[in-house]
Amino acid sequence: xxxxxxxxxxxxxxxxxxxxxxxxxxxxxxxxxxxxxxxxxxxxxxxxxxxxxxxxxxxxxxxxxxxxxxxxxxxxxxxxxxxxxxxxxxxxxxxxxxxxxxxxxxxxxxxxxxxxxxxxxxxxxxxxxxxxxxxxxxxxxxxxxxxxxxxxxxxxxxxxxxxxxxxxxxxxxxxxxxxxxxxxxxxxxxxxxxxxxxxxxxxxxxxxxxxxxxxxxxxxxxxxxxxxxxxxxxxxxxxxxxxxxxxxxxxxxxxxxxxxxxxxxxxxxxxxxxxxxxxxxxxxxxxxxxxxxxxxxxxxxxxxxxxxxxxxxxxxxxxxxxxxxxxxxxxxxxxxxxxxxxxxxxxxxxxxxxxxxxxxxxxxxxxxxxxxxxxxxxxxxxxxxxxxxxxxxxxxxxxxxxxxxxxxxxxx
RNA sequence: GUGCCCAUAGCUCAGUCGGUUAGAGCGCCUGGUUGUGGUCCAGGAGGUCGCCGGUUCAAAUCCGGCUGGGCACCCCA
Numbered sequence: 001x002x003x004x005x006x007x008x009x010x011x012x013x014x015x016x017x018x019x020x021x022x023x024x025x026x027x028x029x030x031x032x033x034x035x036x037x038x039x040x041x042x043x044x045x046x047x048x049x050x051x052x053x054x055x056x057x058x059x060x061x062x063x064x065x066x067x068x069x070x071x072x073x074x075x076x077x078x079x080x081x082x083x084x085x086x087x088x089x090x091x092x093x094x095x096x097x098x099x100x101x102x103x104x105x106x107x108x109x110x111x112x113x114x115x116x117x118x119x120x121x122x123x124x125x126x127x128x129x130x131x132x133x134x135x136x137x138x139x140x141x142x143x144x145x146x147x148x149x150x151x152x153x154x155x156x157x158x159x160x161x162x163x164x165x166x167x168x169x170x171x172x173x174x175x176x177x178x179x180x181x182x183x184x185x186x187x188x189x190x191x192x193x194x195x196x197x198x199x200x201x202x203x204x205x206x207x208x209x210x211x212x213x214x215x216x217x218x219x220x221x222x223x224x225x226x227x228x229x230x231x232x233x234x235x236x237x238x239x240x241x242x243x244x245x246x247x248x249x250x251x252x253x254x255x256x257x258x259x260x261x262x263x264x265x266x267x268x269x270x271x272x273x274x275x276x277x278x279x280x281x282x283x284x285x286x287x288x289x290x291x292x293x294x295x296x297x298x299x300x301x302x303x304x305x306x307x308x309x310x311x312x313x314x315x316x317x318x319x320x321x322x323x324x325x326x327x328x329x330x331x332x333x334x335x336x337x338x339x340x341x342x343x344x345x346x347x348x349x350x351x352x353x354x355x356x357x358x359x360x361x362x363x364x365x366x367x368x369x370x371x372x373x374x375x376x377x378x379x380x381x382x383x384x385x386x387x388x389x390x391x392x393x394x395x396x397x398x399x400x401x402x403x404x405x406x407x408x409x410x411x412x
Numbered sequence: 413g414u415g416c417c418c419a420u421a422g423c424u425c426a427g428u429c430g431g432u433u434a435g436a437g438c439g440c441c442u443g444g445u446u447g448u449g450g451u452c453c454a455g456g457a458g459g460u461c462g463c464c465g466g467u468u469c470a471a472a473u474c475c476g477g478c479u480g481g482g483c484a485c486c487c488c489a
Contacts, residue, residue: 005480064413065487082489110489115413117483126489269489280489307489330447364449372449379447393449 009114009122021125023318024154024311025107028127031150032105035142037129040104042086048076054085054262054294065112079111084287084303085294087130092296100133100299107308119278119310127311128284130303132291137235140266140286141242143302147270147282148248150306156314160270160281162249164240165256167204167264167285168224168232176227177203187217208255224254232265239266262289266302275310282306323374324351325410326367326393330360330379338378341388341403348407367393374410 067079151157195214267285284304329338355363377389
């Protein structure tokens with residue numbers, strides 16, 4: 001039989017990895033709460049349409065990366081590749097437009113069928129925030145600030161940088177797209193094959209091509225700033241000003257674009273060079289068109305998502321597990337007595353690892369292996385005297401403690 | 413989907429020009445110690461060299477295919 005293994009692009013979170021993972025999630029949730037973002041969870045799968053319509057029929061995520069399947073009723077369902085569409089759907093389903101503005105935090109697994117590489121999995125985990133119902137730059141500023149705060153709290157801000165761009169409003173985007181198409185069409189023959197394909201599908205994406213030829217040509221391409229209308233330019237200026245006020249450094253990156261129609265105005269990424277090719281650790285933008293695209297009321301939104309695995313790789317410091325006391329019974333009578341003793345200690349808030357099998361030596365080894373700082377030895381001698389032997393695992397010092405004072409003795 | 417690199421003990425890895433019984437460190441097991449872990453000492457177990465085929469007197473070693481993994485492209489968190 002072939003060796004049993006995890007599905008390609010998935011991984012097991014064993015205790016140490018889980019602790020790192022959880023540290024990222026817990027820290028982000030705490031920071032989000034400081035900004036009054038409330039935790040929500042949406043289903044891990046949705047009707048395929050929720051993603052297909054919102055992410056864009058031509059996007060790579062939709063065309064080749066979704067885990068889509070038919071359920072027993074014949075409905076097409078899809079494992080969520082991201083969470084914004086799910087939140088938007090929940091907003092519409094729940095008729096929440098009366099409660100705007102809404103500020104949500106989420107965390108959970110996402111699924112994309114991509115070729116795995118460093119920092120990229122098929123089941124990966126994201127944290128994210130969404131701010132719905134606020135059409136002004138103050139929202140963009142707060143959302144970016146929250147992202148920076150999360151990175152600060154994880155101690156990774158100094159290995160990341162904020163890249164910022166504006167995609168303008170629909171009018172600006174249409175004007176710019178026309179200008180780009182005109183420019184690139186003239187120099188079509190100099191583009192890469194992939195570049196020509198992007199020209200047809202999504203000319204904006206030509207700007208972030210990594211192909212040398214495409215880059216050379218796009219370096220001289222029309223600049224978006226010349227096509228932004230006054231409203232879009234002012235909006236972006238206000239966002240920049242807010243970040244300046246907060247002392248949040250950023251770099252304008254005109255190549256930072258979003259392929260999807262509902263994105264507009266602010267687009268941003270916190271990126272790092274420390275993770276190989278997959279540099280984005282938190283990325284987001286404004287999506288004022290999303291909810292109306294899905295058939296809901298016209299509702300502005302902005303948010304970001306962060307990759308937990310990527311952040312966990314950056315965040316080398318995470319809290320150690322609190323100490324556990326080892327309870328080591330010796331002999332059948334002690335094993336019996338240890339059960340209620342362990343129970344009472346746990347109810348007193350003391351984490352107890354009860355040695356379940358093996359002789360004394362085996363159980364002491366177990367105590368050592370789990371890193372216990374204190375061991376409680378309980379044998380016939382102790383039971384007869386109504387005490388337990390408390391051993392300091394570091395220096396081996398032992399003393400007898402009456403059973404009824406044990407909880408107090410073990411409380412730090 | 414494309415490209416490059418990799419696959420030897422539980423883990424990390426050596427393995428010379430193709431040549432006798434494939435090694436090390438860590439880990440694991442036993443004993444030194446019948447109620448004492450970690451440290452120390454002594455001993456031990458553990459391998460279809462990823463799989464299939466080819467070349468050769470001889471393959472862990474060379475060649476091909478397959479499977480798996482990593483990285484990069486693409487895309488993105």
